[in-house]
Amino acid sequence: MMLENLLMAEENEEYLGKNDIFFATRERAKHPENPQWHTFGELCHNSDLVVLQEMKPMKFEEYGNIRGELVYLEVHKAPIYDEDKNVIGVIGSGRNITEHKKIQRELEISNRLIESGPVVLFEWGADDGWPIIFVSANVEKILGINYKKLQESEIKFSDFIHPDDLPIVLKEFYEYISLQTTSFVQEYRLIKEDSSVIWIRDFTVIDYNEKKTPRTIKGFIFDNMKEKAAKERIFHLNYYDQLTTLPNRQKIMLDIQNNPPCACAIFNIERFRELNDFFGIATGDSILVQIAKKSLEIGVEAYRIGGDEFAILFYEDLSHDAIQKYVSNILLQLNEIDLNIANESVNIRMSVGVAFKSERILTNADIALHIAKEKKVSFWIYEEDEKIEESYRKNIAMTATIHKALLENRIICYYQPIVNFSTQKIEKYETLVRIVDEDGTILMPNDFLPIAKKTKLYPRITQEVVAQACRCFASRKELFSINLSIEDISNPKIVQEIIQTIVHTNTAKRVIFELLESEGIEDYDIASKFIAQVKPLGARIAIDDFGTGYSNFEHILKLNVDCIKIDGSLIKGIVANDKHRIIVETIVDFAKKIGACTVAEYVCDEAVYETVKESGVDFSQGYHTGKPQAL
DSSP states (O other), X not given: OHHHHTTOOSSGGGGTTOOHHHHHHHHHHTOTTOTTSOOHHHHXXXXXXXXXXXXXXXXXXXXXXXXXXXXXEEEEEEEEEOTTOOEEEEEEEEEEOHHHHHHHHHHHHHXXXXXXXXXXXXXXXXXXXXXXXXXXXXXXXXXXXXHHHXXXXXXXXXXXXXXXXXXXXXXXXXXXXXXXXXXXXXXXXXXXXXXXXXXEEEEEEEEEOTTSSEEEEEEEEEEOHHHHHHHHHHHHHHHBOTTTOOBOHHHXXXXXXXXXXXXXXXXXXXXXXXXXXXXXXXXXXXXXXXXXXXHHHTTOOEEEXXXXXXXXXXXXOOOHHHHHHHHHHHHHHHHTOEEEETTEEEEOOEEEEEEESSTTHHHHHHHHHHHHHHTXXXXXXXXXXXXXXXXXXXXXXHHHHHXXXXXXXXXXXXXXXXXXXXXXXXXXXXXXXEEEOTTSOEEOHHHHHHHHTTSTTHHHHHHHHHHHHHHHHTTOOSEXXXXXXXXXXXXHHHHHHHHHHHHHTXXXXXXXXEEETTTTTTSHHHHHHHHHHHGGGTOEEEEEEETSSOOOHHHHHHHTOSEEEEOHHHHHTTTTOHHHHHHHHHHHHHHHHHTOEEEEOOOOSHHXXXXXXXXXXXXXXXXTTOOOBOO
């Protein structure tokens, strides 16, 4: 059997007179493609010579390839003598130790890896304190704990766990034991030999006996300091503002989720953008840092939740009055900060919005802040019955309606006639925008334009109105007017498109651009620049709603307008109120002197029509002379 397994003799008598090399060479010749097919005989032959030289029994570890696979044998050999005590050869026996060698080699590799690697191996007893049964020698290099000290019988592993972490580690450990968990991970701190502290990660593996108690407890421990530091760095980047070092919006949302507060206050720096633009970004950053520092000085744990917004959470259940008093005191102290900007002392002002406990406390506080700013007050408390969110929902719905109307070409133009008092004929039309809703309802400008102006949809509406009006009047003889806001004429892209459209449709000499008196001429430079671009093309300029608020006649003179449209509030009261008539007559007289025509808006009945006509106004516009309609 041995001869067969070693690929030597094919019959028992064949081996007589031959040596190992003969059989090895013959077997290899059968497999010329594999020169290592059978090397066992050649490699083992030398041990026979050693035994004959030493002339004593000896043990060898022999190896070689059999059938292309490496085989190890533990061989015992001894000289063999004849009856006359003459050496006639060598006799021996062998035991296959290939698997043993593989296990031994794997163990050696494992030990080398452990000794040079980052993992420390432990085996502990299940008794109190976890007495150490085994620990790998690299414990001193990795964990900074003396290896020999750990071999002492009285030493327990719990002696090295940080006292603040030990109760948690024990609690988790016994919970895992109660659940018969076979493996789990724990992170905690160990105290090193030099009394410094190290964070470690402990992979524990437990083998239970038949009584369901731990038979063995083994742990694979490695230094977790770098990973811990990296996690803390990532946490700080995610949850703390890098400029002020205060917790950020993500952190306040996390804190609210984990521990809902009783109240929340959001503070906003008034006119911060102006300060930032005027003095520069560096100064703006300095303001934010000084506010953060001041909040800490007065004992306020603030969050920086936006560019110039800070927030405070209140966990004590206080009344509205108590919160208002406390927040007002904080507001007072923050407003008293003297900021040193360009060697000048500058005071800041802040407004604040407060909301009380709810699922949307942060959102509600933000809404309260916006109300405070809109009402130009420093403090506002969110109240559920104000139905603010319902208003916001309507605004969102209307934004969606506008967007869809633009996509589906449901933005349309109506045109209201403007009648010449002298000829009684329609000589002009004013372009008025409408939306045809999905159900066919016509939406008026007041329903959607204020919302559109707060979004990016407004310029698209202007573009559509200008394009439609110019296409409509390209084949007509009347003049037509288009209302433009300050947003339109301050947008270079819109202005350029307007110019291209009136030139392309050949309507430049019949279009009138109406600027609101309360907007267009308030910013003289913007209005003047726009007029300088379109008037050379033949376009006319009208001032709309003239007479509202304050009317700056000087600007009218500078702008060289072609037409003044008198505000409807003056026209509607002109019959009953002599003062309205006097103002209208004054405007008419002024217009005539500068060579501008006048249009009376909101001419609603015959009495108003006749009175306005008697006042010398040139044109009538209103339901009495014609309603807006499609052309």
